[in-house]
Amino acid sequence: MSQYAGPAPHSPRVEALLARMTLEEKQAQLVGYWVDQGVEVVAPMSGEKKSSSRYEDASANGIGHLTRVYGTRPVDPVERAAWLWAEQRRLQRETRLGIPAIVHEECLTGLAAWKAATFPTPLAWGASFDPELVEEVGRAVGSSMSALGIHQGLAPVLDVIRDPRWGRVDECIAEDPLVVGRVGTAYVRGLQSEGVHATLKHFIGYSASKAGRNHAPVSAGLREIEDVLLPPFEMAIHEGGARSVMNSYVDIDGVPVTADARYLTGILRDRWGFDGVVVSDYFAVDFLYSMHRAAADSADAARLALTAGIDVELPSPDAFVTLADQVRDGRLPVEVLDRAVGRVLAQKEELGLLDADFDTPPTAIDLDPAEHRALARRLAEESVVLLSNDGALPLDPHVASRIAVIGPNADSAEALMGCYSFVNHVLAHHPETPAGIELPTVVEALREEFPRSEITSTNGCDVEGAGRSGIPAAVDAAARADVAVVVVGDRAGLFGRGTVGEGNDVDDLELPGVQRELVEAVVATGTPVILITMTGRPYVLDWALPPRAGAAGTTTGLGVVDAVASTSAPAGIPAAVLQTFFPGEEGAPALAGLLSGRVTPSGRLPVSLPRSAGAQPYSYLHPVLGGRADVTSADPTPVRPFGFGLSYTTFEHDGLTVPTTVAAGDTFRATVRVRNTGRVEAADVVQLYAHDEVASVTRPVAQLLDFRRITLAPGTETLVEFDVPVDRLAFTNRDGVKRVEPGTIRLWVGGACDDEETVTRFEIV
Template sequence: MTLEEKQAQLVGFWVDQGDEVVAPMAGEKKSTTRYDEATAHGIGHLTRVYGTRPVDPAERAAWLWGEQRRLQTETRLGIPALVHEECLTGLAAWQAATFPTPLAWGASFDPALVEETGRAIGSSMRALGIHQGLAPVLDVIRDPRWGRVDECISEDPLVVGTIGTAYVRGLQAEGVHATLKHFVGYSASKAGRNHAPVSAGTREIEDVLLPPFEMAVREGGVRSVMNSYSEIDGVPVAADPRYLTGILRERWGFDGVVVSDYFAVDFLRSMHRVAADQADAARLAISAGIDVELPSPDAYLTLAEQVRDGRLSADVLDTAVGRVLAQKEELGLLDADFDAPPPAVDLDSPAHRALARRLAEESIVLLSNDGVLPLAAGARRIAVIGPNADSSEALMGCYSFVNHVLAHHPRVPAGIALPTVLDAVRSEFPEATVGHAAGCAVEGEDRSGIADAVATASSADVAIVVVGDRAGLFGRGTVGEGNDVESLELPGVQRELVEAVVATGTPVILLAMTGRPYALDWALPDRAGAAGAVVGLGAVNSAPSPVAEQATASPARPAAVLQAFFPGEEGAPALAALLSGRVAPSGRLPVSLPRSAGAQPYSYLHPVLGGRADVTSADPTPARPFGFGLSYTTFSHSDLTAPERIAVGETLRASVRVRNTGAVAAADVVQLYAHDEVASVTRPVAQLLAFQRIALPPGAEETVVFEVPLDRLSFTGLGGERVVEPGTIRLWVGAACDDEETVAYVDIVRA
């Protein structure tokens, strides 16, 4: 291969890039290289062929097959391009299914279902000639003010790693390479600001931020990794071989391809200012371990010349090229047949929608319920109120095609069915009279619609108030990439709307449809009264029911609160099924529900002094803890058993009895936590060791067994090494991280 042919394999080209802002600074960083010039010696990647503008999938596939044939026949080496797309909530393409956002994956606590979802997404991608997906995001949530929280899975590294690895397995089982994002530290930025510096210490990086990536590499066999935009302690990750080579390749044995986040190589020059020019930036990045520059040729166009003049070793270039060619060979690209493009591909099949519905149903979290839920089938007058009540966009996250791309094409239909909450309530309760009023917008100070909402609620037996976010990018929306916030109050005047409707005395079901957890303590009773009457079986009718009387007695709060993290295309029917009781809620909080922005950053993985303490008047205790979620039944957890002694290096086997003590069939998320009683460094007051979803009919009981490698209790010791220390560990199972319902103790001894 000539130097130019090698260089060409290390860059992508964004064929359709226009003025739409679908990546950071995309409007300013358009490629100045013509496509024919960029592909004269071949090309490494084709960037977002389907996912930049609304294009007919079959027509686009025909173009792509023809372009791949051209690369095979009209370039000297005949190497086809690798095609990559975004696939965080499903394939980000027109007419493709939109699944719940990753934060909803976390709320489901269901790795098997997420793996199945990954397979469905991968099958659509492979059918369209796509080889690599830019997902999953394995950033551990550290601050809910950060705009990209909806792309993340959880604040717990085990949940992130387990569910993220399941998605990797699903996608790659269909022959599409997954790409871990964003390695590493991105979510730990100061004050939750996008691209802000990271000042995380060694233990936070090693014990919290790195483990999900390690799991996906070692256990998931992921084939691609994308760098973080962040700088950690003054060194941009894109230029830091300690992470991209030392940890990723040398310590973990990763042998796949590292791709740059979009424009990240040039950002070394333009944003981080550690490179004088693009040549400097390219040399820093490829030497650190970034093999491919995305999305288009930029700094890496200097590589061939730098090898010629001796600034860059030819071995460094050859190593990156070898990895890219090995990836293409693994994907079958080097001898692929592009004679017959698919005539049509159903990207939103009934099977896709059924998966989307199941995942949405499992992800919705019931935060409080005084007995109003589930609504009786005979409900006669229902008011559906709020800015997200009749909005399909409100169901989807930042990286959904609708919010990411179609926002720039308002006259183009979504191409998939997107029933709103209002639509779904009317369908679920066909005998009811359903009124509607928006009340206010998601953003802004306009209160003129609140009076209409109050009137609509006043004439109803129950009001469903749907509030929350509108996902977008870089100021276009309330959450999403670049949409960071200083406050965790609901955007705009939505809280005023809720309080005005509650004041009518009509029982209110508050539905928060958001991309981050908001401070909803004002809408929630104390934990002791969160469940109230767990199942409200009294009919909601024109006469005040006992439930309505309870709600009227406490006019300051909604009668029930539900949290849905962007539940996707089938999210509204899933929510309606929970409202009617056809489905019992089973989601659990994958992230603490904050009490205020002033307590951030906060994690349930805090040491003793990270929680409530007598030495400070500030209380960071969340309104609802990690792992919390109610149902229409109750569960008991008892008889936690574990060995009294276990040696370092062994596997801990613990079991617990779980019983459905109510009258409704439902699923429980059984959560095993631990605390190291005395350690050489401060340890979290609670740490999730294992979890398991189980479905139980009323009165049924099951013994759940956990097999836990003791490495899950490892941490970075005083000498910087990873250790499992001898000592006493307290174990417990309960309804959330702070609920020690049944407890056991284990002594860890040296092998």
């Protein structure tokens, strides 16, 4: 691993400010304040953690951050902007140093504010395998934030998925660190191109918690941390220039990350050269005392966190209010305090806050313009994964037919949104308030897409609960229809309010409630069923899918039988199955377009489709003994693997070539011919995988080295080139050093991680 030079010294202006400040003024710059915090539980344990001081008192010496000015309750954006501009002017004029506050907001699925566009959840970003489009989305989100005077966004989440039982999977991008890093870095670039600082979270290990339980301990080893969990953060810092990082809540091998200088300083700053600001996840500093019991009191927690490398306590001053007194009584060196304050002042200088003009707030703003909705629809369209199809799809919109639309997510706008969308995160506490944006449901979108058809709708059951009273009506509707579209899945929320989202962890991976019973009852009518799962995590769907065409290691592309050749589904299963991960405000029209054939499916699974909850945690990045083996009767093989996805056409990949020898430290070029052998234009996600055949430590049976989205007309072909740094094959060896070892590498391209459609080998020398 390369070593990087330390951060540059602060500017003379920052140094001069720092020299003038009193201890109270320094302390004030290291805390946020949640001005609007009320009874709503919109952050972990926020109902129990209230700031101990009034805002007027807390900001008398200035303030570091203003927390979720727009994102705590439904406020009119223009009216709120007027308040914010006035408050920034007050900080400039009525505090001794006149330093404005950084305003931060959540922006995981778009700006989490009333009337703002809501994009697909990050798991859908991963399914698109389209970093360029995600960068455009980040730029759009950043433009809205910048116009409202917001300086920092708490996204993206770069936790690599390790266990789908974890409730926060819908906030993550993929189970592969390269996909997480590349897509997440693209979002960073987009957001920061508009002058809004991205915040990488959650550093580090959050997604590796035991049994997929939120905040649970982590027992990850050195190689998992170095080779899987850290790379996305390093990429986003070095290639994306991310300016802020947020810690994770967990402890790793007994040491809470909030107080672990090995990560927050040793890796982040000393090794990687990060010179931005580290902010605490909400209440994480005080959790050292109240939850981890690794501190004697809040003051002890504050000292531990600041010394380890936490610069700012969010969302409000709970523990850091003790810092000034701790410097006075000698418990905390003033140099440690000054280190953090200097970083915050440097960030404010970089953001232009030290010279900002707050005289003219915006008088009109559209946070959901047509161009944002167009981006939301494109991303939704690209992220839907076709898991099976016996030829039932696409449906012909020109034929008058009877379509029964069934399921708890069929006519629900909330079902389209992730946990950190404003609709599910905040408006759930304000049911009297309209969404403020257009949110067509699947039923409404299908009526628009299929104007000649007779469309009926019934829920059949709820997302949660054991109520079955609606199933007979659903069966009757399906029996009288030509086709049934059944839309099932999750309802995102927090801490028990919903089936997925922060704090909504599960111990099985069956569809919630009685939704499987609903699907099976509708399928039993004999009417062709199109099943749509709209979820925040992958569920066990072996009961709804046919056996997968092809097998690992074959030389034919996977999915050909599913996509084209088969004439009917096996008895008792849907005719086609589509997986979508909370597709956002334009998700329903996107799905309707996929059903009609106006759009051709191109999404690929960013996370393995599990066989059972008992097989978790599971990752496609497993060594030989991490998969199916004769030495155990337990089979962890996923029902559909990472990278899998069908289309309305077929693609062939052949002629993979690479130099026979490659030197460590170099970059090699791999080329593969891709041909659209079907009848419609479509996008293919070309995936390049590798396996290190003999190494000093066990290596994954497959590792994604590169990927590319390409669009081909029917009957055409192209040569795809990948320029791959050999360092991508580096791993942490027995001595704890990350390096590339000489040896034979098997390389392949195919329709999923285990599909070796075209294969070659080369030697690292």
